Amino acid sequence: MVKITFPDGAVREYQPGITALEIAKSISEGLAKKVLAASVNDQVWDATRPIYNDSTLKLLTWNEAEGKSTFWHSSAHLMAEAVESIFPGVKFWVGPPTQNPPGFYYDMDLGDRKITEEDLRAIEKKMTELSRQNNSYIRKDISKKEAVQYFEEKGDEYKLDLLQSLDDGAITFYSQGNFTDLCRGPHIPQTGLIKAIKLTNIAGAYWKGDENNKQLTRLYGITFPNQKELDEYLQMLEEAKKRDHRKLGKELGIYTMDDDVGQGLIMWLPNGTVIIEELEKLAKETELKAGYKRVVTPHIAKESMYLTSGHLPYYADSMYPPMEVDGEKYYLKSMNCPHHHKIFAAEPKSYRDLPYRIAEYGTVYRYEQSGELFGLMRVRCLHMNDAHIYCTREQFASEFRAVNEMYQKYFKIFGIDKYVMRLSLHSADKLGKKYVNEPELWKETEEMVRQVLIESNIPYVEVQDEAAFYGPKIDVQIFSVIGREFTLATNQVDFSQGRSFKLQYTTPDNSTETPLIIHRAPLGTHERFIGFLLEHYAGKLPLWLSPVQVKVLPISDKFMDYAQNVLESLKNADIRAEIDDRPEKIGRKIRDTELARIPYMLIVGEKEVNEGTIAIRRQGKGDLGSKTVDAFIEAAVEEIKARVAE
RNA sequence: GCCAGUGUAGCUCAGUUGGCCAGAGCAGCUGAUUUGUAAUCAGCUGGUCGGGGGUUCGAAUCCCUCCACUGGCUCCA
DSSP states (O other): OEEEEOTTSOEEEEOTTEEHHHHHHHHOHHHHHHOOEEEETTEEEOTTSEEOSOEEEEEEOTTSHHHHHHHHHHHHHHHHHHHHHHSTTOEEOOOOEEETTEEEEEEEEOTTOOOOHHHHHHHHHHHHHHHHTTOBOEEEEOOHHHHHHHHHHHTOHHHHHHHHTSOTTSOEEEEETTEEEEOOOOOOSBGGGOOEEEEEEEEEEEGGGOTTSOEEEEEEEEEESSHHHHHHHHHHHHHHHHTOHHHHHHHTTOEEOOTTTOTTOOEEOHHHHHHHHHHHHHHHHHHHHTTOEEOOOOSEEEHHHHHHHSHHHHHGGGSOOOEEETTEEEEEOSOSHHHHHHHHHTSOEEGGGOSEEEEEEEEEEOOOOGGGOBTTTBOSEEEEEEEEEEEOHHHHHHHHHHHHHHHHHHHHHHTOOOOEEEEEOOOGGGBTTTBOSOHHHHHHHHHHHHHHHHHTTOOOEEETTOSBTTBOEEEEEEEOTTSOEEEEEEEEEESSHHHHTTOOEEOTTSOEEOOEEEEEETTOBHHHHHHHHHHHTTTOOOGGGOSSOEEEEESSGGGHHHHHHHHHHHHHTTOOEEEOOSSOOHHHHHHHHHHTTOSEEEEEOHHHHHHTEEEEEETTTEEEEEEEHHHHHHHHHHHHHTTOOO
């Protein structure tokens, strides 16, 4: 007998070779119908795989993340089966489940054939048909030799490539219906569990993600155990589109772009400019308190500086091509740091000057590939909340920690709680190519950063090959409403440019040292940050950031004089206010103001004129009752000053 | 950059198999209405159908090309 330990601690005995599915059946038929996979000794297994040893067991259903991913992985196989029946001779690469966006894809080589939207519908139909056959997913151990033979006969060079990296004895095939695939598994018991199917899009994907390789066709899809969940998912996507920053940016008059100006170049409209100015005000206040000094630098510089900085060897692909002036090459700056280093170097520094912190909302230009551009989130001209801190090795930890604290302070103001802190490390095999070739300094500084994170109790994940060329960094990763991941803010160490620029300070014993440099941008760039905020707040910006904070709505023209007086009082209190002087009914004025996401509506009619008050209405919340103008102004000014997040 | 899709008025969209002056709603303008918490009524204006080239008696519609936008370009069996 084998002893099975359940999550609640209960232990029961079964015949050796029992499967998780059979165990589920012995508990209840209803449960058995929901089981997608099983966690056996913390490994995800097929629910139909026999268990011969004492084990812990957790049944996995749609409610568990592993249940979902197994379901989608099996869906990818089902899609492959459908594709193969419609397009015989297709060769497959890999078909994993995905979390973000949820679902799965399969990469395939269709030769010269092209897949169209109609083909997707045909594949969906075929998948439904195959699902109705309710075929079992069958696991089979196979020797490497047999596996190679199978795919040689099939002529699938991609699977053969995969097999090369696998060890004999650890290779399995999975089959369902007429489809067999090299696969680690696990899979759900039968195809019939996949009831609702939607193939979402067709895309090109370079083999192994390398643009020098052949481009394969990638089909994306999502499936659910029932139609209702699929409908809800599609509904949710529709809702997400409504808070897409590109849609809100247009509706609220935040920014615009124009073919004649160029791709990825944002023009901020008056409303967007108000947001920018408020953000800069916040940054300046915060940085002043934290001991930063402000600087301003030009948008271009000579080639020689970027050779010194290392941008040209390491970062040239991301820079606009140079322009030639008086026989010299000038580049648009892609980063502010070299200019700032020159400011540091402008006067001799002593240890007494450190930490030396200089800040600038710097405009930089980056040549992003046209296909990468995305609304405000990925653009070619950006305004960075940039600053550089030059410090000693001893000062590093406290300076780096102070920057992290500044992040936290900002995140609190904006109510940002869904993000991932990522410790971005270098990749040793790219030293001298993507990263400066200083293996020891990389190790040392990476450990310094890790220690600060641990000491500050900041949860983080470590990721290889995402560092800056000059050092490791912490990135704050956020997600756009359509699920794309972006770096919002960044805090970087630089052990390289200080030496390249021969930056020095005099130590107490009159020798010279090179400072460490921290690059930091807690508010990222205006472009990405405002794009994020629009989605984060669904366009309903907090009062302090709203381009128009208050709209005065007279019931009719008769009360226009009074409304003008109210407007004057608001303006005198530095509140951004407007008056709706159209000859419309009050219901219409309210509707339009609500849709413009203006936080406060002050309604004035006969009653208010007689009583010397205003009727207050809050966007999204409705009527808040009456107050005197002065009382309203006092409260509103307080709300603005405290930057209440709403 | 590459793969796929899209491009009709400021916005959201119609435009049958190529065929009369390219339509609607909203916005805008003009006039009437003077209104109490999410759309008052009427009239009018507005479009090189993304740009260029081609096929045709005839092109928003078919073909070529360029541009822009949208989704994707390792979450590795």
